[in-house]
């Protein structure tokens with residue numbers, strides 16, 4: 309059976325049709341929806357657009373929108389029919405056979421269903437005579453028809469072969485409607501399917517729809533459940549994206565189109581899972597083969613290494629902090645200005661060169677920056693395949709050779725597969741052979757093995773905080789959810805001394821089902837990818853949080869190395885006392901070491917912070933007690949104020 313056809317409305321992308329068409333084709337779409345304002349503002353004739361689309365192998369799947377066709381005023385309805393005929397002319401010339409008609413938003417919309425069905429049948433008849441058809445869509449803010457069930461009732465009553473419904477996930481899910489009734493619509497009467505996700509928001513639904521939609525996997529709708537209903541109904545037309553989003557309208561066209569196509573692949577894989585889970589016995593191959601499914605990859609087994617670009621300017625400050633955290637300088641690279649720091653099983657590489665040795669040419673605007681997170685896994689190649697299936701570039705990397713910084717990727721096979729998570733930070737999946745290959749590139753200090761201080765205070769990396777430029781937020785979210793199968797937690801906005809930060813944690817469970825093998829907290833920073841890392845924001849954002857089992861012992865040990873706890877005000881501990889009723893003794897001990905506290909129904913959380921190093925980077929040490937699931941976000945404003953004071 310044929311694969312699902314993918315389509316995208318031109319309104320999703322930035323630029324003019326000259327920019328959009330090639331980007332849509334390059335991203336791998338089969339077709340597109342012609343958004344009328346894009347056509348009206350184009351110098352291309354309908355024939356020219358049709359020819360250009362055909363040259364790129366794209367079909368024109370829908371012409372949209374046609375608004376407010378029905379009317380209680382017969383003369384107005386007659387005029388609307390004339391208007392429709394003009395659009396049929398355009399569609400004939402385009403070779404596009406389906407017109408999207410939205411439910412009316414006007415006061416003169418027909419309120420009687422039988423009358424509305426009659427008018428739609430007249431319109432459908434006119435379309436039919438031209439070999440065209442009408443897909444009727446219930447806008448969530450339609451004056452009379454604003455639910456899919458209502459649109460289907462009217463279409464069913466009209467009973468015309470050239471009239472069907474258009475289902476748009478946004479209009480259905482934004483209202484909190486139950487989508488399971490889609491199963492009751494015959495698949496062949498669903499003429500078109502528009503897919504959009506959106507972040508949870510509490511606002512006027514029209515504003516929400518016109519400005520904040522995003523691609524499947526970027527928002528919080530249950531689109532997999534929605535898609536499973538549509539599949540069950542037997543719909544076999546294209547899956548089309550219709551995203552009105554102000555940020556996408558101003559972002560790189562090719563990049564947005566690539567995200568868009570990836571989002572459909574992700575959604576197909578998710579729907580495929582639902583369909584399989586639902587059906588007993590599992591659906592036959594024909595149903596499954598229609599939907600894309602990604603190969604699974606070897607489990608990730610925790611963060612084992614980190615790399616920080618510090619440049620010559622920030623490497624000393626970083627060196628001081630790492631030393632106080634209990635890391636030791638274990639060696640230097642044979643050819644590059646790279647330092648190897650170690651603590652127990654953890655490795656941190658500080659890149660002190662004037663460019664970055666492994667990353668993009670030129671240093672990011674703000675230093676230090678976390679450029680790499682290394683995770684252990686038995687089969688890195690399986691990640692290369694999985695990433696490729698999701699159209700994400702991943703590659704096996706060589707170690708920086710001795711030839712010079714200009715050819716860092718040449719060198720011995722590394723057993724490392726690199727995936728670009730953000731513009732600054734890659735995820736390096738490190739296979740069993742990677743550690744040895746890696747070490748060979750470094751000159752280890754004598755006595756490195758029997759270091760007298762070789763106690764490991766940290767059990768690993770609890771989580772990593774990344775600053776994400778606003779225009780890359782949705783793209784990163786989709787990549788983490790699709791390729792890495794991470795699950796977002798509820799978003800949280802934190803208001804602090806210098807503004808508001810939008811935060812979102814994503815987690816990927818450990819192979820043993822325990823807490824996160826990979827936990828990331830993303831914070832949205834103003835600015836764009838093109839300014840390399842967004843505008844500077846005062847205060848800490850990017851960070852690495854090390855896990856420990858006894859934060860008081862860890863704090864004492866850090867202090868013995870010269871670490872000075874971040875001064876946390878007494879008011880904070882009084883407030884803790886009021887909220888949690890902790891013992892005075894515990895509060896005093898926490899205050900003494902600059903430790904902050906949080907608790908949820910499953911456990912407790914203790915954490916401490918370093919001052920910021922450079923623009924916004926810091927380290928955190930955390931101790932989770934019981935099943936605490938959060939990240940101590942309640943303390944973010946107190947932490948930030950203390951960091952501002954300390955730097």
Ligand SMILES: O=C(O)c1ccc(O)c(O)c1
Nearest residue numbers: 373410445476517518550
């Ligand atoms: O916002 C609108 O008007 C609009 C137009 C066409 C659509 O398909 C839609 O979902 C919304």
Ligand SMILES: [Mg+2]
Nearest residue numbers: 445476502550
């Ligand atoms: Mg729509």
